[in-house]
Amino acid sequence: MTALLTDNLPLLAGAPNGIKMLRELILELAVRGKLVPQDPNDEPASELLKRIAEEKARLVSEGKVRKQRPLEEIGAEEKPFDVPTNWEWVRVAAVGHDWGQKTPDKAFTYIDVGAVDNAAGRISAPQILMAEDAPSRARKVVRPGTVIYSTIRPYLLNVAVIEETYEQEPIASTAFAIIHPYLEMPARYFLYYLRSPVFVRYVESVQMGIAYPAINDGQFFSGLIPLPPLAEQHRIVAKVDELMALCDRLEAQQADAESAHAQLVQALLDSLTQARDAEDFTQSWQRLAEHFNTLFTTESSINALKQTLLQLAVMGKLVPQDPSDEPASELYKKIATWKEKLVKEKVYQKTANLKSKVDKYTYPNKWLKVQIGEICPSIVPVRDKPKSFSGDTPWVTLSSFPESNWFLNDLKVELGLSSDEIYRYGVRVIPQGSVMMSCIGRFGLAAINRVPVVTNQQIHSFVVYEGIAPEFLVFVIKVASAELESLATSTTVAYLNKSSCESIELGLPPVKEQHRIVAKVDQLMSLCDQLKARLNQARQVHEQLACALVEQAVA
Template sequence: MTASLLNVLTAQPSYGPALRQLICELAVTGRLLPQTSTWTEFRLEEIVSVRGGSTPSMARPEYWGGDVPWVSPKDMHAGDIVTSEMFITQEALAKTNLDLIPLGSVLIVGRSGILKRKLPAQVTRVACTINQDIKALTPKSAIESAYLRLWLLGSERAILAEDVKTGTTVQSLVFAKLFARRVRLPSTAEQHRIVAKVNELMALCDQLEAEQADVQAAHTRLVEALLASLTQARDAADFRASWKQLAEHFHTLFTTEASVDALKQTVLQLGIAGRLVPQDEAEEPAEALLTRIATHKADKAAQRRARKSVAVSGQAGASTSIEPPTGWRWTTFGDATICRDGERVPVSQVERESRAKVYDYYGASGVIDKIDRYLFNKPLLLIGEDGANLINRSTPIAFIARGKYWVNNHAHVIDGVSEDLLKYLEIYVNAIDLKPYVTGTAQPKMNQAKLNSIRLALPPEAEQRRIVAKVDELVGLCDRLKLSISEARQHHELLASVLVEDAVA
């Protein structure tokens, strides 16, 4: 294994599995250690005995809860087989066609979606039984169990590419192809030496991955600390000092997609704190905007015959660390917006399947389907009402829908005095922590009353436009930076793959 190949493989933490794969492939092709014996070729079926398994009837409680391990694909993780999630009784063993698998057998998964990317293979260290999706390969005298497992791992790429078929739901091994594979075997003594060397190198891989994980964790903590120094700056001078410190180390800090995502979130937070653009005291203050909003809402209410509202008074809501600049005004989300949730109409998936696919159909996280009619025909702010995304924030919570579209009952529909206000509110909702407004854990939900109680720092209308423009500019830069990082990683992985192919060719 050349130093240049090692450098390429160890430069990316995500390429640890490829390094392990390379070690296994070199080992079973005789290129990891000098060969000290003649290697003899066999078909796999000549050097192992094969056993299958089954599932005892779940309707027979006397078959379950005993002391005999019953191994299924969900037990196939890492290391050796020493236990299982489920156990059968001695009665099940006696009255069904299940056999005890001898110690030292190698279990492989024969049917599972995991065969898209991996061939699980583990050595049994306890007598056990297996289900129908597992095969047990018991070595004959020519091959040791640890070396058999190593051979399977070293042949994994070829087996997955050539011996796996895709069914209607999952992948499965074509055992006729697998058992016909040619296996080159060294002497038993040399097998032991090769396995020992592989174990030594795998321990080094463990150490390398642990060190990389420590470096990544330290990098993440550093990024978080420096970004926090921006959002927590006491005044303009403190903010400039923090920004200078971050700017000096920008190319060192923002080298991963996760760090760029953290930077994007900080941009949103700085935008709603009034620290991305200058304030202009000559501009109309937010107080005047709130007056227009109140008038606008009153007019709309009159037009809709005084539709009921769940808005709360202007000083309610959870506390926030944001101290808005002069000219801004504290209010609540409900006081600044018009909620149009009453116009939403959910349509079941079954019904949508029978309707023409013309207009976007929105759910909590964006467009989820098309439908033949529309409910709305103007830009409106949609905010996810329920789902795990309220907590984990894997995609934006708030987004603006445009054109003609339909919205189901999993997204709040928000109107405002202008589209500029909606764009600012989109940034605001995506910037703040929504946990104080979310109820439920199994199914998180932010109902209309909670949404309306969000405390809102509202800048003057002209400043809103500047904030939105600056955030769009900086987020665009972040997206381009993230794309370049992703492309560099893909290029690195392609290079590593080519080098691995060359190394084992």
């Protein structure tokens, strides 16, 4: 089985979550007796159990551990799989004990759940506390060689071995179940078993609770553990340590490769946005095109490509300019008249004091540098949520915003306001075709509404003149995400005020060019989504092959 594992290492490691699957497979094979060969000269586990019973009796007589109640016999139906002939299935309580509890009476080393490095299976951040500062959960005595297992949210696998001798006595939280193996059996064998898919499945079958699932000490100690001969336990630990170190190296190499790949992709994409002229842009695109199949092989690289396409769109580099287009300055005059009339009639508020412009890009000749507040009246949402919802004007939150489209997701009116509620609560209706953006937390989210809506306080909205393609403004906001983050003010949650939202800069293209840009972006985004879909299909096939290999290995 080890040869099967080694021969197919590239397939397993390259699968989605491949190294995680490898680690789980190693542990599964280890506790099934399939990772190292059995030695007929080893003392069988049945004899080891006799010596454990003698050790247990001695510790009880010396008052070091409490006498246990008789353990329930293990029925054949309880055993999850067959083990080698010289192994035994036993309950966890049969092969280890705890050290009891105490209230700290002097300075001590406190081990809480947060002190566990669950990737390495060791204690990484213990605290030194004085007795008077001891939390009520600081009760469980531990010693070097003790295994601790978090019974709260056990899916996090906060399992560790106490490996060092602390100057101040170590005391663990009552959130841990404590097991100290008898006869100095290797604690790491128990660590590996408690982290294995076998024990994880058992815990999932008995844990209680949904938000914070947990098991109790009784359930923990009643669990089963396959017990190999003592010599084989040491061989298993040595082999698992060796293979986990190999996984660590693979993970580091993979991380380095992914980082290098991401940097290369970004550098080549930046060469497009930073091109000095049309010739430079063409050469940069040619370099990218020559290596397209090598560069865009991950979801993150395709997302980076999509973001760059949007950036090129708002810079005027995605479609050619048409000298017959009416310049944007003429469009701006019409917008100014329209906007001034709406503000004068008090339909919308005046534009806030805008921040100073900066020269981000050099735009094509017929474009006009503006700020979004100059061309769009904005609607600031009310701060308080309405107290009732009995109408059909949709109440929109950021969860309705799409990831890869420009329009709001299909709105099923779970919460909606009536005209009476809109008036009563002073809510502003966002007219259809407006551009809405996140003004709290996740900056760069933007969407267009196809029907009139009302929104919560996380959304700032811009009313769009009929001569402007609202999709183009969405592109602008998405590209400005990093800039918006730098403008945000924060107390507990970062937010953008009216002035910051309205100060977003853009190059306003002629009307016809806006529509050409939107059509080209839609076409290219669709191609990117197709590329991502093929990538996901290939990933699923790869994962299916890896899973089939794992099933074959443990069969």
